[in-house]
Amino acid sequence: MSQDMIELLVKALWETTYMVAVSSAIAALLGIPLGVVLITTDKGHIMQNLPLNRILGAIVNAARSTPFIILMVAIIPLTRLLVGTSIGTDAAIVPLSIAAIPFVGRLVETSLKEVEYGVIEAAQAMGATPWQIIVKVLxxxxxxxxxxxxxxxxxxxxxxxAMAGAIGGGGLGDLAIRYGYQRFRVDIMLATVVILIAQVQIVQSVGDYASRRLNKK
Structure with missing residues (x-):
């Protein structure tokens, strides 16, 4: 593999890492509170509000059921409005974030459901406010x-x-399509796949380690 191709791979890796890091931060920032609202406004919970819960649940379900490739195309006007373009890594962050927020919301809701309600009741008995229960218990x-x-x-x-590369989102997907698939470069295709697998392995290992360290049981 030539020096130019190696430089392109490094650039694509950086673009993918940048897209994923920024969209993950946005999704966590908005998705975690969404998950908290979904669980606490449910029937019998500390801030029961069934109309709000049903509306939010319907929006989350609709967003999660939309295929990502369709979502990217559908929100191109919004992407242009927010970042001034619909092509490139900055543009790809918009659909990535929008796709991830409801996903995080449901994951957080599921995690919070695992908390025994007896712990919440004990906190309520000691006079804790809903906000204190969320921050200090849930x-x-x-x-x-x-x-x-x-x-x-x-x-x-x-x-x-990687899918964002299909519409010029940059990163490893874009490199695999333009240089690997369209130019019949099997080595580029393999290199991008190996790098993506390595990224996934690293993220999973870090996540597993952090979860074990936080688990007090």
């Missing part, structure tokens, strides 16, 4: 599971970022 108790959920989200975004 999230700390579910944190190892939340970390594993975020790990799954990051790995999914690595796969989505």
């Amino acid at each position: 999230i700390p108790e579910a944190l190892p599971s939340i970390v594993l959920g975020l790990t799954i989200m990051v790995i999914s975004l690595i796969g989505y970022s």
Whole structure:
């Protein structure tokens, strides 16, 4: 493999890492509160609000059921409005984030459901407010599971970022399509696949380690 191709691979790896890191941060920032609202407004929970819960649940389900490639094309006007272009790594961050937020919301909701309600009732008996229960009971108790959920989200975004290359999103997917597939360069295709597998392995290992360290049981 030539020096130019190696430089292209390094550049593509950086673009993929950048896209995934930024969209993961945005998804966690908005998805975790979404998951908290979904669980706490459910029937019988600390801030029961069934109309809000049903509306949010319907929106989350609709967003999650939309194939990513369709979502990318459908929100091109929004992407242009936010970043000024629909092509490149910055543009790809918009659909990646929008796809990941409801995914994180459901993962966090599932993690919080694992917290025994008796712990919540004990906190309520001691006079804790809903906010205190969320911050000091729910999230700390579910944190190892939340970390594993975020790990799954990051790995999914690595796969989505490769798909973003189909519409000029940059990164390893774009490199595989333009230089590997269209120019019949099997070595480029293999190199991108190996790098993506390595990324997934690293993310999974870090996530597993962090979850074990946070688990107090």
